[in-house]
Amino acid sequence: MSSHYSSQHHPSHIGECDALLQFSNSFIIARDASMSHCGTSNSYPKTASWKKNGTNCCSWDGVTCHMATNYVIGLDLSCSWLRGALDSNSTLFSLPNLQGLNLAGNDFLGSEISPRFGTFSGMEHLSLSSSRFSGPVPVEISHLSKLNALDLSGSVYPYKSNLTIEDDHSFKRLTSNLTQLRVLALDGVDMSRISPTSLTNLSSTLTSLSLRACNLQGIFPIDIFHLPNLRNLSLSNNNYLMGTLPQTNWTGQLISLEVSSTKFHGSIPALLGNLTSLNFLSLSLSEFTGPIPPTLGNLDRLTHLDLGGINHSGTVDFEMFEPLKNLQLLWLSRNLSVLLQNKGNCSFPSLKVLALTGCNLTEFPYFLSSSKNLVVLYLFENMIRGRIPEWFWRVRWDALTELDLSSNNLSGEIQSSICQVSSLRFLQLSNNRFDGTIPACLGNLSSLFQLALGNNLLQGPLPQSLANCTFLLDLNVSFNRMYDTFPHWLTTTMYSLNYLDLQSNKFHGVIEIPLPQLSYLSLSDNDFEGPLPTPPPTINYYFTSNNNFSGDIPHQLCNATGLEIINLSNNSLTGSIPHCFINLTASLSVLDLRANQLVGQIPEIFVPGNNLTTIHLSQNQLGGTLMRSLAHCTNLEVLDLSENELKGPFPYWLETLPNLQVLVLRSNKFHGAVDNAKGISPPFPNLRILDLSGNSFSGQLPAEYIAKLKAMKNDEISGSQYMEKKHGYYQDSIAVVMKGFEIELVKILNVFTTIDFSRNFFEGEIPEIIGDLKALKGLNFSHNNLTNNIPSSVGSLTNLEWLDLSSNKLNGEIPRDLADLSSLSYLNLSNNQLVGQIPRSTQFDTFDHSFDGNPNLCGHPLPKACGTDTQQSPPLTPPGKGDEEAKSGRWIEWRAVPMGYGCGLALGISAWYIMQETMRPRWLARMVERKIYRMTNRKKKKQKAAPRSHAVLIS
Structure with a gap:
């Protein structure tokens, strides 16, 4: 805006002040989630003080007036807690001299953007972002020929918006007259019906273009990279947007470049190293291939280098990054072999986030000893073996909140030194070979939100000291050798616990007490017995398979109306399937009750509009005829009713x-x-x-x-694809007779x-x-x-x-x-x-x-x-x-029942025969040993057609 007002010399324009007051009064003051991008210092109800500050609106918070004419030329009500409809009758449109308008971060309840915004002929800056507008973007905005900044973005990540641009013609009309436009931000606006080639219509004056998560599809025009004034380009989260980066004649003053989570492909050009003004580069989760060019080491202004999730190749000498002293974030991953300097002088004093994942690391990077400001450290899916080095714990990790060392080959006991990192909130050590007991001192990490120790060799009970971690949301100790009765203190102290996974251990006994407020609970593959525990109404995922639970299915389970997966298979449950399951089918996607002793008819629980994709009721004693309401299960992918007493045509x-x-x-x-x-x-x-x-x-x-x-x-279906796992926590499996043997396929290939x-x-x-x-x-x-x-x-x-x-x-x-x-x-x-x-x-x-x-x-x-x-x-x-x-x-x-993963066709489905003549790895032998031990000791009285022989399938 060209000029400002000094209230000491000029009275305000009375009519415009009245219009502002009426505008303010048309809303209520209510803090809203739409202001999630607003900083706490910038978020407050600006209009609440207007009446208290007299009738001179030029002195009001957020209002700017022209120095000579007293007209209101600027209105900044961003993050002002406004809630209500903003329609074409609003007195806002009685301010014809507005040059700048910022209404970002309010809640206009899905109002459409009025075509009357096009009447502000002198408008230079317009921001309506994150304010819950919806509907088509009016082409009348093209009347704002002086506009140099337009921001209609949705909320911050995931950039949700209900705005749309209807077609190529609308987009061209919208932008054709905006010849002075420098900043255009449309993050989250639905542009799925617009060809990316229409973007070539944008003004050459453009300095910043942000089109994150716009559903753009097709090929992005490479000419955009050559716009002479372009400084910032953000195209991330357009999952079907294709394109390449320029391989020749690429110069300019780019400061920020984002094409992450797109289908951009080809090689990463060495020319990137010439864009020495770059401080933000994100190419992650795209389809680039080939090596990382050493010229990236020239970008000494970089603070953010994100190359994760790309199908890289070759070896990267980490020394190439040594000049990048300003780096605050670095992510490298997948198929790379990172060559680390041994005890070298490499250091990154500003580094806050480091992710070297799937990079074939065999040791901890020693430069971490000088990276004391780290907040996030991810080294998962590497090849680091042995104990965590002592020097690692001597670093003063005063700010470290997230540590993920999962999926390596780390071994030995979990060192108590880890308890010195008192700032930890997320600790991931899963999928290693840690043994011994869980250190009791972990209970001193009172800020922990997540503790993941699954898939190790840990023994003993859960330490009761974990009861001190009262903020814990996620606890996973699955696939270990832990033994104990159900830890009762979980239910009396951890009121925040949302996710609890005790699967595949040696926990035993009866669970007699109420469970905490969980959304995910897995007790599968243990030796629990007695009545089936009733989960809380908050539960979404409930797994109790492969235990010794007995008795009827509790009707209280039907109170959990948000359940998505129920797996109660391979127990000794009796009685009938509760008819009240009809209350669950709106949300339920998986119903797995196989291998119990259930009787009676399958109840009429399958209402129209249900969400079921998998129904497993096999190996029970269910009788009667099938109910036709199963035809309502239009999303159903797997239906297994085998080994029952069902009859009829x-x-x-x-x-x-x-x-x-x-x-x-x-x-x-x-x-x-x-x-x-x-x-x-x-x-x-x-x-x-x-x-x-x-x-x-x-x-x-x-x-x-x-x-x-x-x-x-x-x-013509690819042999490497499995049935799509839409449920996240559940893998479809099925028993089939192959070559004379009954085999359980734990994964089903397409x-x-x-x-x-x-x-x-x-x-x-x-x-x-x-x-x-x-x-x-x-x-x-x-x-x-x-x-x-x-x-x-x-x-x-x-x-x-x-x-x-x-x-x-x-x-x-x-x-x-x-x-x-x-x-x-x-x-x-x-x-x-x-x-x-x-x-x-x-x-x-x-x-x-x-x-x-x-x-x-x-x-x-x-x-x-x-x-x-x-x-x-x-x-x-x-x-x-x-x-x-x-x-x-x-x-x-004569049936063969596998103890491990299902037979993949990569071995030809004759894996059972191959199994008999091959050496089994130790981990598989342990798994088989544990499975046979459980099956032997449970002594379940199943009604089977014949004895089974046991075989293991190796995939």
Whole structure:
């Protein structure tokens, strides 16, 4: 603004003062979260003192008047606690001479920005940021031709805003007349419908452009980097914005450059080293590749260097950063090998935040001994081994609040020296090899918010001294060797505790007391017993799996209406599923009650609009028919109801579920035909695992279903992808029969595609259309009454790894194409009526007993040569059972149950066989030993079909 007012010489303009008072009176004074970016000294109700300071508004707080004319030319009411609607009738628009207006950090309740803002023809500075405006940005702002600063940003990170710019035409109209614009900030404004090429319309006078989190998509114009006056460019958090940095002719006076969390790619240009005015450089979490150019060492004004989360390559000599004495933040990560000076003179006296993560460090950087001002130190995911060096604890860490050394190979006891760092608030030592007991002196760190010690070798009880950490929000000691009863002091002193993870230890006993106010609680994989503890109503994630809890599921659990995940699996819970679970399904995404002793019918709890993605109710004693309300679960991805006593016809109405990927109805009492009764096309559009085995289904194989299983036809999914884990804390798993063994897949690959219709009463022929399911990894039609030939189309299933057609009445010759399936590692065609010579191939020659029980087959590997009448050995049958029982679907199943992680297809799903001949690493042996110990000592009385054998899958 060009001039100011001195109240000693000039009276104020009375009409404008009245307008200001009316403007002030149209709001209430209320401190609001929208002012989160306001400093405490700048946040106060400026208008509250206006009436007290007389009628001369030029003396009012936040008001500036013209020195000669007395007109109000400036109004700064930023962070003034104003709350209310600001519409076109506001008396604000009775101040036509305004040159500067700042209303940032107030709460205008979602008001639209009035087109009347365009009437301030002399406006030079306009800021409406962080004030909860919504709707389209009016193009009338383009009338402010003198504007040199425009800030319509949303709140500070994550830059939330409800403003939008509707299209390219609107953006061009908005900016075309702003030829004097120097500062443009639109952080959080939705620009998803604007092509980045429209940005070339911006004025060459621009010095600062901030477009964080604007949903920009497409290719960012490289010309913007060459704007002659540009000093600050912020494009971060536009996750789909692509672009590259200039590789030639890049000069200028850039002070700040942010392209983090974008799809900017290519190499980091050495030319960056020529931009010697840079003090802020953030390229993190983008798609840059290649080495870090040594020329960055020329940027001696840098205070902020953020290169984390980039797919770097090569080795970085840390000496290149030695000239950067002004650094306050440094983040390097991923695929780098950082070469550290040994006992050198490198020092960073101003450093406050250091993150060297995933950099292949093998030792603690010695320069830390001179970095006494550090507030945050992250060295996680490196290769540092052994004890933490003593010199590290001799540094006076007076300001250190966050220390993360997780995911290294640190060992030995946790040194009590750590307790000297009294300023610590966040301490992360997880995923190491620390042993011994937790130091009792940690209780002296009374400012701790987070203590994470999971995945170590720690023993003993939790020290009671931790009760002194009354501000603790997050406590994680999972996957250790700790033992004790449930620490009762957790419930009497830690009222702030929000996250408690005791999983996979040796805690035991009965939990008899109320639990604290938690949102996350995991008691899984321990030896707790007695009634299931009732979590507080605040709980969102509740895990008690693999314990000895017994009795009914408490109805008080239904008070936790914000629950997202319930996992009560593998206990001895009895009774029925509470009907009051209907209160939970609006928020619940995972319901896992498998492997208990639950009885009765599944209640009608699945209301329209529910949020369920996973339902596991297998291995119980649930009966009755399935409720049709399951069709309301439109987000459902996994439904496992196996090994129960459910009955009724095939639930064809599930075919409408658009996201269902896994359907397992194995070992129940379902009966009748399987058909596309509703005529949905396509039915089960995303189904990849379909298991109907061990029921009484009959009639023809469902050719119509098979023809329309869309997801099983797509064989182009990357083999490294698992089912998307939307729940954060929960990993979907499923038990499947592979190669004659029941295997639990703890992770489900997207490429894992299987059909199992075995042990039913299907008849007729195998439909030729089966050859269209190119993605199939496994196919099991065994123990039915199928007749006719094996269709030649089975030879088209080039991804097939196991095929079981045994114990049917199939006849004719074995298709020659079947022998050419290079991925096939398990085949069972035994106990049929096949004839002729067995095709020869590298694969077929390895299948020793795959052809037994076919009297008219001949050739290798059978002892009967073609052209002779030699009788082969009797057909193999399961131990202790006759042929009639086998055909009727009642026999002993030999199952392999894994103790570790599921079988990844990278090992070919034959990992069980590989496991038998490979050395197991110590950590895996320990895990298996612990699992078997627990299973042996629990002595649960489960209703199982047959005994299980135990195997470990290595992934």
